[in-house]
Amino acid sequence: EPEVTQTPSHQVTQMGQEVILRCVPISNHLYFYWYRQILGQKVEFLVSFYNNEISEKSEIFDDQFSVERPDGSNFTLKIRSTKLEDSAMYFCASSYTGAAANYGYTFGSGTRLTVV
């Protein structure tokens, strides 16, 4: 069964450093997403990406965050200057159609980011 692949599985970084989280979505999917889950809390939407541009973002997704699909297969989330409160599990997801359609929306296994 096709999978969404995320790397690395764990990332430890110092406060103020830039990090790039990488994702390889399912190959025929058209919509790409990043979500995060702070330890003990619910999963929260960050951003959706379609047709090479951001289609929606939450209030969490401020100027420190950016997304890119650099080569047609990878989908990256960059945090420019990490803060302690950015420590969380970050999930990439992809879907063939938008979420309102009754199709699967597949999540990766996540990258655990720890900011020290």
Next chain:
Amino acid sequence: KNQVEQSPQSLIILEGKNCTLQCNYTVSPFSNLRWYKQDTGRGPVSLTIMTFSENTKSNGRYTATLDADTKQSSLHITASQLSDSASYICVVSSNGGATNKLIFGTGTLLAVQP
């Protein structure tokens, strides 16, 4: 405000027993409701997806119900196994505007004991 509430927060059952998890949502306009299973430290895995017109959907030992009038859903697990220990999350999608985001509940943490 769009919200998804789940109960109970946590549940302990013995292997082989059945259980039912509850979900209430206030998402509008409603598009579909999904139940996900999330193992500790892993990504959510889809169990069922139901639209407005569907009352029930099964996936093996998992059966989800939806009452769109009362905005309630349940997930019933039959003959529980140790591997069912996980967080079960109710997730709602809205078709308002161009949104494609999913709205997650806080989950029910299920522990199945031998």
